[in-house]
Amino acid sequence: MSVPGKTLPTANLTRREFARRAALAGVSVAAASAIGALYRRDDPRPATSADRRFEFGTYAAPDTAGRLSVVTGGDRAGAVGRALELVGGMGAFVRRGERVLLKVNAAFATPPIVGATTHPEFLEAVIAHCRAAGAAEVLVTDNPINDPATCFRLTGIAAACERAGATLVMPTDGAFQRYTQSGGRLLCDWPVLAGPLAGVDRVIGLAPIKDHHRSGASLSLKNWYGLLGGRRNVFHQDIHTIITELALMFRPTLVMLDGTESMISNGPTGGSTADLKPTRTIIASTDPVAADSLGVTLLGRRAEDLPYLAQASARGAGRMDVERMDVKRAQMG
Amino acid sequence: MKIITARRISQVFFLALFLWLCAVSILGEGWWQWRGWPVNAFLQLDPLVAIATLATTGAIYRGLIWALVTVIATILLGRVFCGWFCPFGTLHQVLGYIGRRYMRVAARIRVNTYHPAQAIKYYILLFMLGAAAWNLWRPVSPLFRSTLQTGLLDPIPLMQRSVNLTFGTLADHAFRPAAAGQRHYEGALGIGAVFLAALLVNVLIPRFYCRFVCPLGALLGVLGRFALLRIGKTHARCSDCRLCHVDCEGACDPQGHVRPGECVLCFNCTDTCPDDTLRYATRTSAAGERPWPGMTRRSALVALGTGLAAAPLARLSALAGTNFVPGVLRPPGSQAEDEFLARCIKCGQCMKICPTNIIQPALLQGGVEALWTPVLNHRIGTSGCTPNCVACGHICPTAAIRPLTIDEKLGRGEFAADGPVRMGLAFVDRGRCLPWAMGTPCIVCQEVCPVAPKAITTSDVFEEVTGGRLHVSEARDGVIEVSGVAWLPGQWATGDFHLQGAGGQPRAIVESGERTLRLGAEGEAVRRDASPHPGQDEEGPRAGEDVRIVVRLQRPVVSPALCTGCGICEHECPVRGLRAIRVTAENESRHPEHGVLVSGKKG
Numbered sequence: 001m002s003v004p005g006k007t008l009p010t011a012n013l014t015r016r017e018f019a020r021r022a023a024l025a026g027v028s029v030a031a032a033s034a035i036g037a038l039y040r041r042d043d044p045r046p047a048t049s050a051d052r053r054f055e056f057g058t059y060a061a062p063d064t065a066g067r068l069s070v071v072t073g074g075d076r077a078g079a080v081g082r083a084l085e086l087v088g089g090m091g092a093f094v095r096r097g098e099r100v101l102l103k104v105n106a107a108f109a110t111p112p113i114v115g116a117t118t119h120p121e122f123l124e125a126v127i128a129h130c131r132a133a134g135a136a137e138v139l140v141t142d143n144p145i146n147d148p149a150t151c152f153r154l155t156g157i158a159a160a161c162e163r164a165g166a167t168l169v170m171p172t173d174g175a176f177q178r179y180t181q182s183g184g185r186l187l188c189d190w191p192v193l194a195g196p197l198a199g200v201d202r203v204i205g206l207a208p209i210k211d212h213h214r215s216g217a218s219l220s221l222k223n224w225y226g227l228l229g230g231r232r233n234v235f236h237q238d239i240h241t242i243i244t245e246l247a248l249m250f251r252p253t254l255v256m257l258d259g260t261e262s263m264i265s266n267g268p269t270g271g272s273t274a275d276l277k278p279t280r281t282i283i284a285s286t287d288p289v290a291a292d293s294l295g296v297t298l299l300g301r302r303a304e305d306l307p308y309l310a311q312a313s314a315r316g317a318g319r320m321d322v323e324r325m326d327v328k329r330a331q332m333g
Numbered sequence: 334m335k336i337i338t339a340r341r342i343s344q345v346f347f348l349a350l351f352l353w354l355c356a357v358s359i360l361g362e363g364w365w366q367w368r369g370w371p372v373n374a375f376l377q378l379d380p381l382v383a384i385a386t387l388a389t390t391g392a393i394y395r396g397l398i399w400a401l402v403t404v405i406a407t408i409l410l411g412r413v414f415c416g417w418f419c420p421f422g423t424l425h426q427v428l429g430y431i432g433r434r435y436m437r438v439a440a441r442i443r444v445n446t447y448h449p450a451q452a453i454k455y456y457i458l459l460f461m462l463g464a465a466a467w468n469l470w471r472p473v474s475p476l477f478r479s480t481l482q483t484g485l486l487d488p489i490p491l492m493q494r495s496v497n498l499t500f501g502t503l504a505d506h507a508f509r510p511a512a513a514g515q516r517h518y519e520g521a522l523g524i525g526a527v528f529l530a531a532l533l534v535n536v537l538i539p540r541f542y543c544r545f546v547c548p549l550g551a552l553l554g555v556l557g558r559f560a561l562l563r564i565g566k567t568h569a570r571c572s573d574c575r576l577c578h579v580d581c582e583g584a585c586d587p588q589g590h591v592r593p594g595e596c597v598l599c600f601n602c603t604d605t606c607p608d609d610t611l612r613y614a615t616r617t618s619a620a621g622e623r624p625w626p627g628m629t630r631r632s633a634l635v636a637l638g639t640g641l642a643a644a645p646l647a648r649l650s651a652l653a654g655t656n657f658v659p660g661v662l663r664p665p666g667s668q669a670e671d672e673f674l675a676r677c678i679k680c681g682q683c684m685k686i687c688p689t690n691i692i693q694p695a696l697l698q699g700g701v702e703a704l705w706t707p708v709l710n711h712r713i714g715t716s717g718c719t720p721n722c723v724a725c726g727h728i729c730p731t732a733a734i735r736p737l738t739i740d741e742k743l744g745r746g747e748f749a750a751d752g753p754v755r756m757g758l759a760f761v762d763r764g765r766c767l768p769w770a771m772g773t774p775c776i777v778c779q780e781v782c783p784v785a786p787k788a789i790t791t792s793d794v795f796e797e798v799t800g801g802r803l804h805v806s807e808a809r810d811g812v813i814e815v816s817g818v819a820w821l822p823g824q825w826a827t828g829d830f831h832l833q834g835a836g837g838q839p840r841a842i843v844e845s846g847e848r849t850l851r852l853g854a855e856g857e858a859v860r861r862d863a864s865p866h867p868g869q870d871e872e873g874p875r876a877g878e879d880v881r882i883v884v885r886l887q888r889p890v891v892s893p894a895l896c897t898g899c900g901i902c903e904h905e906c907p908v909r910g911l912r913a914i915r916v917t918a919e920n921e922s923r924h925p926e927h928g929v930l931v932s933g934k935k936g
Contacts, residue, residue, distance in 0.1 A: 108783065109719045145781055145905065147689040147715040148514070153361070154721055173515065213791065213887065214776050233777045233907040237767065240828030271720070271785030304854075307828025310843065 054177035054194040056250035059203040060286065061093045064253075068285040068325055070294060074332030076260050077125040079282040083256065084129055086328035087284050093253045096134030098201040100253075101141065102126060102166065105207050105223050108269050109146040109154045115261045116270045117151070118206045120160035122258045126206055127164035138164075141196035142226040143171035169196035176229040179249075186238060187245045191229035205255040205288065209279070209295050211267030215239045216306040217299055218268045219292040220255035221247050221317075243308040247288060247317035257283040257295040264299050289318025290325060336600045336613075340416060344423040351375055351420035355496045356505075360688045360724050373682065373730040375420065379489040380404045380556070381458075381549040382678055386731050388465045389479035389675035394732050404556060411557040411564075415543060415550055416582060416597035421488035421531075422543055426582060426599070428532055429539025438579055444538055445581040447592060451544045452628040455555075456636040457486060458548040463640020468675060475654060476645045478671050480702045484678035487549050488542070494681035494705060495528035498694060501685075517713050518684065519693045524705065540582050543597060551626070554594030558624055563593045564602065564611060565618025571610040577602035587611055591622045652700040657927065659917035661699040662709040662757045662898065664692050665718060665742055666726040666735040669923045676733035679705040683725035683734055690714035691900065692725060707734070709756065709900060711916060717900030718756060720783045757898030758920035758929065759789070759891050765913035768886040772796050774829050776887045778902035778914045788895035789902060791887035795831060795839045801882035805874045812851045813874055820847050825882060833883050834874040842882070850882075893920055893930050 069086035071079045084090050094100055104118035112119050123140065130138045140161050144151035148171055152158040161168045169175070175195030181187040197203070207223035214236055215222060224246040225232065235242035259281035266275040279298040285291035289312050293303035303309050303320050313320040357365055358372045373396060376382055383393050383400035393400075403414050415422050433441050461483045468479040484490040498518040506515060518524075534541040543550050564587055577587045580602075585595035587602040603611045650656060653670040664683055667673055684692045684707055691714040694705040707725070711717050720743060726736040737754060740746040744753035759778075767773040779789040800818075807814040813832070824845055831839035832852055841853035852873055874880045891914075898916045906912040919929050 108781075109716070109721060110783070111721065114785075145716070146719060146901065149361070150688045150716075150719050150722065154719075213779055214774070231907060231909060233905055236775045236777045236780070236907065237773050238827050238829070239774070266785050266787055268780060269783045269785075269787070271783055275785060307841070307843070311826075311828065 054179045054192055056179075056197070057200070058251075059201070059253045060251040061202070061253055064088065064092055064286045066287055066290075066319070066325060067328075068287060068290050068294070068322065069283070069328040069330070071282045071330045071332060073280055076119065076121045076258070076282070079260070079280075079332060080122060080125040080256070080284075081129070082330050082332060083282045083284040086330060087254070087286070090129040090133040093204075093286075094130050094133040094135050094202055097136045098134075099137045099139065099199060100130045100135045100202045100204060101139045101196055101200040102130070103203060103205045103223060103226065103252075104140055104142050104157055105218075105226060106142040106148075106151045106155050106157050107145045107226065109144075109150040110269070110271065111154055112156045113273060114270045115208055115263050115273075115276050116210065116268060117155040118157065118208060119258055119260070120156035122256075122260070123157060123166075123206060124160045124164045126204065126256065127161070127166045130204075131165060135202075138166040139169050139196050139200065140166045141169040141171065141193060143193050143229055144226065171195075171229070181245055181248065184245050184248070186235060186242050187249070190232075192249075193227045193229060202253040203250065205252050207255070207257055208263065209257050209259040209298050210263040210270070211265055211275075211299060213267065215243060215308060217292070217296045217301060219295045220257055220288040221292055221308065221312065223255075224249065240306075240308040240311055244311040244315060244317070247308075247312040248315060252286075252288060254284060254286055255288045255291050256285075257281075257291055259283065259295060259298045262298045287318040287325075289313050289320055290322050293320045293322050294327075335604065337604050340598075340600060343417045344426070347418045348420040348423045351492070352496065352501075355493070355501050355685070358497065358682065358685045358728070360686055360722075367686065367724075367728075372728065374399075375489050376493060376678070376680055376682070376730045378403050378414075378418075379487065379549060380407075381483050381487045381552050382490070382730065384552065385462065385465045385481055385483040385487075386676060386678070388462065389468045389481050390672075390731075391468065394730075396730065403553075407553045407556045408559065409561050410598070411560040411562065411593055412550065412553045412583070412597045414553055415547075416599045419488060419549075421492040422540070422597065424492075424532055425535050425540045425542055428535035429541075429582070432536035433539055433580070441580070442575050442578040445578045445584050447584050447586045447595065447627075448544070449627055451584065451595060452626055453545050454547050454551040455626045455628055455633070457546065458551040459633055459636035460640035460643070461486075461548055463637040463642075464644045465675075466637075466641060467644055475671065476648045478644065478648060478653075479675045480644045480647055481675050481678065482702070483548060484680060485704070486546060487678065488547055489549070490678045490680040491528070491531075494679060494694070495524055497681040497685040499525035499528065514690075514715055516690045519710060519713065520696045520705075521694075523696075524694065540584075540597070543582075544584050544595065550597075554626065557593060560593060561615055562613055563591075563615075563617070563622075564596050564598070564613055565591055565616060565622065566610050566620045567612055567614075567616075568610055569619045569621075571606075571608055574607065576605045576607060577611055579605060586623075587618075588620075590620060591618045592627075593622060593624055594626055647700065647702045650700060652703075657918060657924070658699055659919065661695065661703070662900070662916060662918055662921070663923065664707055664709060664725040664734045665723065665754045665756055666737040667707075667923055668733055668735065673706070673733050673923075674702050676731045677706045678731055678733075680730065681705070681707075682728045682730065683707045686724045686728045687714075688722060688724065689716040689719055691716070691718060691904075709916075711900035711903040712912070714904065717902070717904045717916075718898075720897070720899060753784075753897045755897045755920050755922045756900070757916040757918045758893055758896050759898065759900070759902050759914050759916045760919075761889050761891060762911075762913045762915065765908050765911065766889065767908070767913065768888045770913075772798060772884055772886065774884065774886055775907065776889055777905050777907055778889050779887070781901050781905045783899060783901055784895050784897060786895065788892050788897070789889050790892065792890050793885065793887050795833060795883035796886050797881050798830070798884050803880050803882065805876055805878045805880055808874055808876045808878075811854075811873055812849055813880075814849045816848070818848055820845060822846055825850060829884050831883050831885060832874065832880055834878055834880045837874075839883050839885070840873065889914065896920070 067087040176191035177194035179192040210218040212218040261276040377396040377399040380400040383397040582599035583597040693710040763769040767775040833839040844851035
């Protein structure tokens with residue numbers, strides 16, 4: 001065997017040495033030719049993401065369609081309990097052993113007092129009801145606008161999860177999968193926050209009630225915007241269509257709107273308690289369009305002022321004619 | 334226990350501690366996050382940081398007083414910091430050890446013998462102190478001001494910056510991929526290359542950096558001039574086997590005339606000396622010693638003078654004055670630029686702690702002086718500057734970024750009269766902004782503006798769309814039909830398009846077919862923020878009328894009186910290349926002369 005750097009003795013080639021060398025040369029030729037297997041004629045094109053397609057599951061609890069309750073007065077946690085009671089109790093939506101995902105609005109890195117995000121007391125109350133109903137696991141997630149870790153910390157949502165025993169799921173890069181809505185115009189091959197939804201039985205949306213300059217109001221349907229990833233800001237160019245398509249992505253188990261303090265101006269970030277109005281209302285519904293149609297009135301606006309509600313209801317995402325629905329109302333102290 | 338074992342334990346412990354403190358420099362309340370960890374401990378024990386900032390600011394800022402511990406230890410014991418504590422020195426020693434294993438004994442003796450070029454580090458030190466010295470005579474002309482450049486080569490800031498921004502960041506992603514998003518640092522390659530080069534050269538010459546480059550080593554070498562204890566020989570004459578040079582870390586010539594200023598107290602010589610001639614003791618070496626750095630007084634003055642000249646030369650370009658670079662945005666609470674450059678040691682702590690990763694090491698955009706100082710980059714990171722965060726000023730070891738309270742940053746409470754701290758001002762680029770230039774609704778910037786009341790408001794208009802001039806051929810029950818078009822169904826029913834007749838108010842289009850449009854009921858015509866005109870145009874367009882499709886555009890307008898320059902708008906702008914709204918250094922609080930408004934207060 002030759003050693004690199006060593007001079008080989010000059011000698012006549014023996015038969016044995018020739019055979020050895022020929023065998024090694026043959027193996028080398030075969031190895032070199034094997035690289036030819038990587039030959040390809042088609043030119044490289046940008047990757048398409050036909051693989052890893054994501055589909056939403058069925059989250060609506062059976063026989064709960066069209067339930068809607070409005071509770072005014074009372075403290076936040078108490079009103080949450082009453083509103084849930086009026087739509088049949090959390091037990092009607094969450095069965096023992098089920099996994100529940102709570103989609104909060106944690107969009108901004110602001111403290112709870114400015115009302116730009118789902119209030120931790122509101123979240124904590126709902127987590128407690130889910131656990132009391134026997135949920136095996138309660139997950140909480142959002143893909144915020146500001147830095148995610150900072151948002152969850154400053155909004156008090158991380159602490160609320162810890163106190164009430166829910167798991168906070170971060171919107172990491174790996175958590176997104178491509179989703180295409182059949183009949184969708186904007187949601188085509190778009191990254192959605194699929195990680196936290198994996199293996200989840202129920203999805204509950206928990207949103208504050210906020211002014212929103214571009215769309216009119218940020219309520220339970222706009223809250224699903226936080227399930228989008230990628231360069232989602234382009235959807236502001238067609239805000240009503242995107243919210244309509246968000247409404248058609250899936251039927252949630254339940255949505256709840258926290259109008260204890262509604263952000264009536266400077267939304268959706270607020271930043272000052274001067275933007276808040278103590279409307280003292282909690283809305284719960286299995287129909288997000290109906291919930292939003294009622295919720296927007298707390299901002300002094302009408303459902304007809306929000307084109308996306310008309311579009312979503314026209315496409316079957318829910319009902320706008322709440323006056324013809326069986327609204328359970330209660331007034332607390 | 335042998336003394337070199339104790340030294341090794343100390344080195345490993347302090348290297349591990351250093352890396353641990355880098356790892357926990359993350360904003361948060363977990364035990365593995367910042368909380369109460371003394372994350373600046375090594376920077377504060379570094380006397381070069383303290384002395385250089387003392388020269389530039391006339392004060393020793395807060396924790397920098399800890400440098401006294403190192404100074405006193407060095408005065409009494411010599412360069413114990415270099416051989417026992419310095420984490421960068423430990424890395425050099427390990428790599429030098431590996432490199433030496435492949436050398437013959439004669440080569441090891443040769444490479445570990447004093448070289449006259451080891452005086453270079455003293456010149457570097459004098460040059461940097463010269464550049465930092467001008468503020469000792471303040472106030473003088475704005476040209477003759479200190480520039481603090483020790484951080485470029487001072488080993489603790491250098492290693493802090495390198496671990497924070499390059500290898501630490503990579504390790505972070507490898508070990509905790511789910512904990513945080515991908516962090517990025519502009520020009521990290523350059524920072525990493527300096528670090529790697531300094532380490533790899535050890536394979537050729539052990540402790541190359543410590544011997545030839547390190548300005549801190551030079552400072553400690555001078556401070557240890559009168560050390561009570563020092564390495565030396567007990568007899569002038571020994572067997573001259575030179576085994577003491579084989580593993581000598583400092584190349585301080587223990588066999589000949591020892592140089593205490595070069596000795597890093599590794600104790601390898603006392604360990605290997607076969608005759609037990611070498612001791613660490615109070616006596617001066619029996620063979621004599623060379624206590625002063627190997628440079629002449631004249632060359633030392635030249636180095637100092639060059640540094641003194643360099644600082645005003647750098648200021649001639651007026652980058653800290655009228656020629657300020659509008660793209661150089663400093664973190665909230667940063668000092669005015671010339672004070673900033675007199676304080677920043679380029680350690681990268683603010684860049685590591687920033688939860689949104691927008692604090693980035695500057696390249697040369699702010700001038701050579703500002704290399705690797707913190708600047709804001711709103712394209713990198715997870716958001717702009719979080720209004721409710723003041724982490725950078727609280728970690729900054731030298732107050733180049735002042736520690737603010739949330740109240741001071743937001744201009745609340747006792748700071749209400751001053752208004753918020755402004756880092757710059759956002760400008761809408763009307764040639765790139767979708768509603769201004771492209772007839773497309775957007776206003777993401779207005780939505781995300783965190784200021785209350787919003788610093789971005791909208792100017793609302795109805796603009797005719799391309800191909801929007803129509804002639805109504807039929808009109809009945811709010812539905813109009815036009816000829817000569819072939820629309821996509823639903824094309825005009827997104828909620829943003831309206832139909833406007835001659836002189837009438839625009840009315841919302843709620844359904845659109847291939848040739849038909851249905852208009853919303855009166856009242857849907859205009860949104861809440863426009864004033865409706867009931868009664869007028871109630872019938873809608875009639876057959877034969879000329880109408881036009883208009884799109885309702887909300888165009889962003891920035892109020893310089895309210896904008897804090899947080900950059901969240903720039904970060905979120907959907908024009909992803911050159912953003913259509915960008916923050917520049919106009920109006921920044923730290924330079925009142927950069928203001929754009931006539932009123933000095935709040936604006």
